[in-house]
Amino acid sequence: MDRLGTGIGWRPEIAEAVERMPGVDWVEVVAENVCPGHLPASLRRLRERGVAVVPHGVSLGLGGAEPPDEGRLTALAERAAALGSPLVTEHIAFVRAGGPLTASPRLEAGHLLPVPRTRDALDVLCANVRIAQEALPVPLAVENIAALFSWPDEELTEGQFLYELAERTGVRLLVDVANLHTNHVNRGEDPAEALAGLPLEAIAYVHVAGGFERDGVWHDSHAHPVPDAVLGILADLASRVAPPGVLLERDENFPEPAELARELDTIREVVGACGAAAGSVGGGRGEVADPGDARQRVGVAQAAVLSSLVAGTPVPEGFDRARMGVQARALASKRADVVTKVAPELPALLGAGYREAFLEYARDSPMRGGYRRDALDFAAFLLEHRRPGVPRRELREWWLDRVGPAPRGRLARAAGRVLARR
Numbered sequence: 228m229d230r231l232g233t234g235i236g237w238r239p240e241i242a243e244a245v246e247r248m249p250g251v252d253w254v255e256v257v258a259e260n261v262c263p264g265h266l267p268a269s270l271r272r273l274r275e276r277g278v279a280v281v282p283h284g285v286s287l288g289l290g291g292a293e294p295p296d297e298g299r300l301t302a303l304a305e306r307a308a309a310l311g312s313p314l315v316t317e318h319i320a321f322v323r324a325g326g327p328l329t330a331s332p333r334l335e336a337g338h339l340l341p342v343p344r345t346r347d348a349l350d351v352l353c354a355n356v357r358i359a360q361e362a363l364p365v366p367l368a369v370e371n372i373a374a375l376f377s378w379p380d381e382e383l384t385e386g387q388f389l390y391e392l393a394e395r396t397g398v399r400l401l402v403d404v405a406n407l408h409t410n411h412v413n414r415g416e417d418p419a420e421a422l423a424g425l426p427l428e429a430i431a432y433v434h435v436a437g438g439f440e441r442d443g444v445w446h447d448s449h450a451h452p453v454p455d456a457v458l459g460i461l462a463d464l465a466s467r468v469a470p471p472g473v474l475l476e477r478d479e480n481f482p483e484p485a486e487l488a489r490e491l492d493t494i495r496e497v498v499g500a501c502g503a504a505a506g507s508v509g510g511g512r513g514e515v516a517d518p519g520d521a522r523q524r525v526g527v528a529q530a531a532v533l534s535s536l537v538a539g540t541p542v543p544e545g546f547d548r549a550r551m552g553v554q555a556r557a558l559a560s561k562r563a564d565v566v567t568k569v570a571p572e573l574p575a576l577l578g579a580g581y582r583e584a585f586l587e588y589a590r591d592s593p594m595r596g597g598y599r600r601d602a603l604d605f606a607a608f609l610l611e612h613r614r615p616g617v618p619r620r621e622l623r624e625w626w627l628d629r630v631g632p633a634p635r636g637r638l639a640r641a642a643g644r645v646l647a648r649r
Contacts (some may be wrong), residue, residue: 229313229474231432233495235487238477242269244484250491251278254423255474256310258302259281263309270310280310282318289355289369290342291321292328292526300362308366314366314431316401317359319352319392324533328526334533337601340554343378344388347521354518356396356635367430368399373409373447375554379545385416386424395515399431404460405438405447405476412445413550417462420631422467422532432472435461435494444553450480457498465501473498511515537593559589562601570602572625580616584609603630 228540232252237245245251246269254273261267261282270280287295307315309457320339325331342348348533369392371385383391393400407418435458437451453475464470473494477487534540535557542548563585568575574581575605594601606626609617 229471229482231281231313231467231474233491233498234279234281234432234472234474235491236283236474236478237273238278238474238481239267239269239589240479240488241477241481242267242392244268244487248271248484248488250488251497252253253281253474255283255316255435255476256280258284258306258315258573259286261310269609274311278646279313281312282306282310282315284315286322287317287359288320288322289317289320289359290348290352290623291355292351292522292529292549293326295355295359295362296601297362299461300359301396304363307363307568312365314368315363315371316368316400316431318370318372319389319591320372321529321533324404324526324529325524328523329530331530332593333531333595334537335596336533336537337565337594340533340536341370341374341376341378341531342371343525345378346382346384347518347524348522349383349388349391350516350518351525353392353395353515356392356398360396360398366399366431368401370401370403370408370434373403373406373413373445375413375444375551375557376547376550377414384424385410387420390424390426393426393429396406396546400425400429401432401434402430402464403436403458404464405434405436405453408454408457409438409447410538410630411443412440416576419463422460427468430470432466433461433464433470434476435475444550446557448480449476449478452486453483453494458493458613461494462497462501465498469501470498477507530551534593537589539590550579559586562589562594562598565598566602566605567603573602573606576618576625577616584614587614 232520233250234255235245235248235251237254245254248346253378256270274280277586282303287299287303287530289295303315318339319342320340322339323335326333342352356367356369371389389400392398398541407421410416411418435453436447436449437453437457438445438447439451461473475487475494529544535542535551536558542551563582564583567581577584587607588605592604593610606622609622610619610626
């Protein structure tokens with residue numbers, strides 16, 4: 228794979244600034260946020276200038292118990308083709324659990340959750356990565372994630388887990404040094420030890436991002452400047468191998484373009500100052516056995532964890548209850564934030580009471596689909612419960628306009644009530 232250079236995450240809010248920013252060799256775009264047939268004009272112009280665009284997926288759930296969904300894989304492949312991308316990337320995480328493997332309701336996290344570093348989980352992940360590799364038209368790289376909690380009785384370190392994954396599948400690695408810092412603060416893991424255990428020749432590129440610490444917990448916000456601690460981990464990595472690409476991630480709270488450009492300059496200087504020799508990226512693929520019963524064992528464990536985070540069931544034995552509480556609140560808060568983006572009419576209708584109302588809804592209402600479905604479920608909850616201060620007439624009209632001809636579940640029940648009152 229060709230070297231990428233220094234890049235930045237493309238977001239609509241900073242699209243024009245990215246186009247004008249000097250020294251941007253490539254960009255990364257959230258795969259689920261672009262439509263192959265209607266690419267943003269900014270991305271088309273960047274492509275015409277020869278700037279590489281890499282789609283970064285967030286919804287495959289390669290670390291989940293079930294094989295990756297064919298429709299999601301097809302969508303990711305279509306985006307790679309439309310963007311002329313040299314590779315695609317995803318996360319080592321699970322994002323949903325439950326369903327047929329566990330005989331329990333299917334639940335969505337709405338966020339990336341850590342997989343247990345066990346032999347079972349590794350077998351399942353390797354099988355899922357191979358399925359994805361075969362479905363994609365370009366190479367795949369997978370990213371280590373940040374975590375607020377640890378699984379008990381893990382059998383491998385992060386370095387060992389990633390090394391075996393790359394060795395068995397030939398998959399490339401997207402190493403997020405900000406996530407290594409997050410796991411250092413939250414889980415006591417040594418980032419230098421993790422780097423020492425990685426197959427450095429498999430690195431496709433590196434993520435760099437900012438965050439903040441609150442009450443001893445580091446939050447990987449992608450909304451703050453890159454701290455010195457993260458730059459130090461980047462320097463350690465760059466002293467071991469010259470990464471083919473380094474990318475600055477920023478998802479919100481965007482500073483002035485000049486400040487983003489200065490952060491890119493700093494990242495470029497850190498990598499350049501270390502001057503390690505470039506490694507050969509990629510490798511062969513070993514045999515990956517069918518995970519067999521491991522899928523069910525992993526599925527049951529992940530369903531229990533996710534249910535405790537989003538449905539109020541007991542925290543499984545061995546987990547840190549305080550950290551699980553932090554994670555549960557973070558998931559609910561993220562749901563509230565994303566729903567404001569996919570359905571901005573809801574916070575506009577509810578005003579200052581939006582967040583309190585949404586968090587009340589989220590306590591007893593697990594996310595069972597995407598965020599647009601979550602917005603509809605939230606509106607149905609408000610209509611059913613007659614919450615004070617809710618502009619019912621306007622909310623009912625908004626909801627009926629979007630619910631479609633065949634609502635299901637809670638939407639179906641609420642539809643009957645709403646229509647009966649019209």
